[in-house]
Amino acid sequence: MKLKTVFIGAGSMAEALIAxxxxxxxxxxxxTYVTNKANDARLRQLADEFGVQTGYEAGAAVRDADLVVLAMKPKDAxxxxxxxxxxxxENSVIVSLLAGVSLDFIEETIGKPCAIIRSMPNTSAAVRKSATAIALNRFVTEEQHAAAIHLFSAIGTAITVDESKMDAVTAVSGSGPAYFYYVAEAIQQAGEDLGLDHDTTKELLMQTLLGAASMFSKHDGQAAALRKAITSPGGTTEAAVRTFDEFRVKQAIEAGVKEAAVQSKRLGNAYIR
Incomplete structure (x- = not known):
C-alpha cells in the first residue's frame, strides 16, 4: 500500500524517519511530500537525497494525505x-513527532474528530534501529493503529503505551542515544589519552558497543548480571567500576534520565489549556 504522507517540518527527526x-x-x-516554514536549501537537500516531493503548497498535499506527520519544532506546534x-x-491520520505536545492539545487546536497518534522515536530511525513508543487518541481505529505500528516497526521497534508514560519514554529512549554517545565519547577520549590512535580506538569501541548491545538483547536486558559476569575480583573491570562508583556515575546517570523526564513534562505544560 502506497501511503500519501506529508511531513510538516524538515528537521533531523523528519529526515531520520524519511530515511x-x-x-x-x-x-x-x-x-512523500515535505514542507517547512521557509528553508529552501533544506528542502532541496531532502529532495536531492531521497527523491521526495517538496514545496510550500501544503494545503492541497494535506487534504489528499493518508498520513500527516507533525515534525516542526514544538514551539511552532x-x-x-x-x-x-x-x-x-476527518479521515486524516495525524502522526506527531513533537516532544511534550499532548494529544488533547493537537485535537483541540485542529478542532476536528480525527485520528491522532503521538510518537516518540529517536534518531536511530535513520539506520532502522529506533525504539519508538506511540500513544493514541480515541478516534484511532485498529487498522490505523496497525498502520502506525507497521510504519515505526519499519525503522526499528514500536510499542504502544498510555500517553501518561510518554515523559518517561522521552527520557529513556527519545534522548537515550545521546547518553550512549556521551559515554562513548569519554571512553574514546580515554583510549586516545592512553596512546591508541583515533581509528584504532574507534574500531575497538564500535565493536564493543555492538557486542554489548547484542549480549544485552540475548539476556533479557539483565544489565547488572552481565556487568557482574565480567567484573572479576581484583581485575581491571572492577578497578574501573570502583572508580565509577567513587564518582557516583550511576547515580548521576539515573538523576540525568529523571531530569529529562521532568523537562519533558515542563515542555508539555506549555501545551496545556
Whole structure:
C-alpha cells in the first residue's frame, strides 16, 4: 500500500524517519511530500537525497494525505497546526513527532474528530534501529493503529503505551542515544589519552558497543548480571567500576534520565489549556 504522507517540518527527526521508512519500503518517495516554514536549501537537500516531493503548497498535499506527520519544532506546534487546520479531513491520520505536545492539545487546536497518534522515536530511525513508543487518541481505529505500528516497526521497534508514560519514554529512549554517545565519547577520549590512535580506538569501541548491545538483547536486558559476569575480583573491570562508583556515575546517570523526564513534562505544560 502506497501511503500519501506529508511531513510538516524538515528537521533531523523528519529526515531520520524519511530515511528509514524509504529504505524499508514503508514509504515511497513519490508519495512523500515535505514542507517547512521557509528553508529552501533544506528542502532541496531532502529532495536531492531521497527523491521526495517538496514545496510550500501544503494545503492541497494535506487534504489528499493518508498520513500527516507533525515534525516542526514544538514551539511552532500551534502555528503549524493552525496553518493546516482548514485542510485536515476527518479521515486524516495525524502522526506527531513533537516532544511534550499532548494529544488533547493537537485535537483541540485542529478542532476536528480525527485520528491522532503521538510518537516518540529517536534518531536511530535513520539506520532502522529506533525504539519508538506511540500513544493514541480515541478516534484511532485498529487498522490505523496497525498502520502506525507497521510504519515505526519499519525503522526499528514500536510499542504502544498510555500517553501518561510518554515523559518517561522521552527520557529513556527519545534522548537515550545521546547518553550512549556521551559515554562513548569519554571512553574514546580515554583510549586516545592512553596512546591508541583515533581509528584504532574507534574500531575497538564500535565493536564493543555492538557486542554489548547484542549480549544485552540475548539476556533479557539483565544489565547488572552481565556487568557482574565480567567484573572479576581484583581485575581491571572492577578497578574501573570502583572508580565509577567513587564518582557516583550511576547515580548521576539515573538523576540525568529523571531530569529529562521532568523537562519533558515542563515542555508539555506549555501545551496545556
Amino acid at each position: 528509514g521508512a524509504l529504505q524499508s519500503g514503508a514509504l515511497k518517495a513519490d508519495h 500551534e502555528a503549524g497546526l493552525l496553518s493546516i487546520q482548514p485542510f485536515i479531513q
